[in-house]
Amino acid sequence: MDNPQGRDFHGISTPRGGSYNSFLIEDKSPTIIDGTNDVFFDAWIGSLKERIDPSKIRYIVVNHAENDHTGALPTILDACPKAEVLCTKTGSEILKAAYGIERVRVVSDREEINIGKRTLQFFVTPMVHWPETMMTWIPQEKMLFSGDLFGTEVSHESMWADEMKDLEILTRDYATLVIRPFAHAAIKGIDKAIELRPDHLFPTHGPLYRDDISGIISYYDKLMRKPEEDKVLIAYASVWHETQKMAEEIAKGVEEKGSKVVLVDVFKENMVKIMAESLTSKAVALGSLTIIGCYHPIFEAVIPFLKLNAQKGKKTAVFGTHGWSPCSVAKLKEKMEGIGYDVIDTVDLRFGKGEDFNRLKEIGNMLGGVKLE
Numbered sequence: 001m002d003n004p005q006g007r008d009f010h011g012i013s014t015p016r017g018g019s020y021n022s023f024l025i026e027d028k029s030p031t032i033i034d035g036t037n038d039v040f041f042d043a044w045i046g047s048l049k050e051r052i053d054p055s056k057i058r059y060i061v062v063n064h065a066e067n068d069h070t071g072a073l074p075t076i077l078d079a080c081p082k083a084e085v086l087c088t089k090t091g092s093e094i095l096k097a098a099y100g101i102e103r104v105r106v107v108s109d110r111e112e113i114n115i116g117k118r119t120l121q122f123f124v125t126p127m128v129h130w131p132e133t134m135m136t137w138i139p140q141e142k143m144l145f146s147g148d149l150f151g152t153e154v155s156h157e158s159m160w161a162d163e164m165k166d167l168e169i170l171t172r173d174y175a176t177l178v179i180r181p182f183a184h185a186a187i188k189g190i191d192k193a194i195e196l197r198p199d200h201l202f203p204t205h206g207p208l209y210r211d212d213i214s215g216i217i218s219y220y221d222k223l224m225r226k227p228e229e230d231k232v233l234i235a236y237a238s239v240w241h242e243t244q245k246m247a248e249e250i251a252k253g254v255e256e257k258g259s260k261v262v263l264v265d266v267f268k269e270n271m272v273k274i275m276a277e278s279l280t281s282k283a284v285a286l287g288s289l290t291i292i293g294c295y296h297p298i299f300e301a302v303i304p305f306l307k308l309n310a311q312k313g314k315k316t317a318v319f320g321t322h323g324w325s326p327c328s329v330a331k332l333k334e335k336m337e338g339i340g341y342d343v344i345d346t347v348d349l350r351f352g353k354g355e356d357f358n359r360l361k362e363i364g365n366m367l368g369g370v371k372l373e
């Protein structure tokens with residue numbers, strides 16, 4: 001189902017909308033793979049009826065029980081009275097708890113079900129993105145239905161990724177929040193996809209992949225294993241431009257080392273964007289003004305987002321300004337160390353002035369000089 005007007009998904013900014021892919025396999029036992037959210041049921045059932053009488057549907061595969069793919073499932077089951085849900089054991093528990101659904105057949109890892117000319121084979125992949133997740137493989141077609149893995153939150157400008165442009169940042173932002181916090185699990189799913197060598201890769205979000213699917217697999221692989229690029233994120237909260245000027249001075253030092261700078265005003269940027277830029281930067285600098293003896297409370301939103309990707313040891317500088325109570329920088333340093341970032345230097349300036357201003361470019365040099373592994 002297409003959602004071109006959607007501008008937010010799980011807090012991710014989605015300037016080109018969203019989509020929730022649901023597939024019909026027309027075979028002796030007609031099968032639906034992945035569903036949709038309740039608000040899209042009318043459009044979904046309308047599309048289905050254009051192809052088949054819903055009473056003929058035999059199976060509904062639930063690769064992932066989250067609401068965007070199952071919110072309409074109770075109504076879908078009413079419309080498809082002979083259909084049986086196929087899902088993992090944990091999936092069955094979630095569907096019962098969330099919707100009271102019991103018309104379920106539990107499938108196990110590698111189990112196969114013949115639907116006519118084709119076979120469905122299931123690969124259990126817990127925690128991609130929830131504990132019940134699995135992928136479905138049709139070997140005769142070399143089709144892999146991968147759930148949230150390999151998705152992009154974007155509307156169906158085309159059904160096929162090779163007919164769409166500029167998807168990388170959309171994929172990055174979606175994957176950073178939805179998949180990367182479970183990287184250890186996602187890597188197993190990626191390895192399974194590499195092993196299966198599909199010709200068609202069908203995630204639950206965004207465009208579909210055909211023929212050359214190596215690009216999306218390798219991009220996800222990079223985000224999960226080694227996301228850092230030769231750039232430094234400098235994120236700051238500033239009211240009277242003093243902390244902003246410190247950020248810009250650090251940026252000069254980074255650029256002197258030939259690295260790219262991503263300068264972000266945290267008051268103006270989406271949290272998931274900041275999270276994604278931190279994930280893909282080799283080092284970061286965070287700066288804050290002081291308010292009531294502390295850093296600006298917006299960092300109480302930023303830092304938990306950074307924590308989701310737990311990039312322990314990431315080289316970090318902390319800087320900021322104060323008028324009469326020099327404690328925002330020390331507290332922000334403590335907070336960043338608390339999530340495992342390696343704070344290599346700090347600068348705290350009264351009203352943004354003082355000799356230490358001259359150290360900011362050196363700090364930028366240090367961050368820009370961090371070597372990519």
Ligand code: FEO
Nearest residue numbers: 066068129148204
């Ligand atoms: Fe697309 Fe985790 O739901």
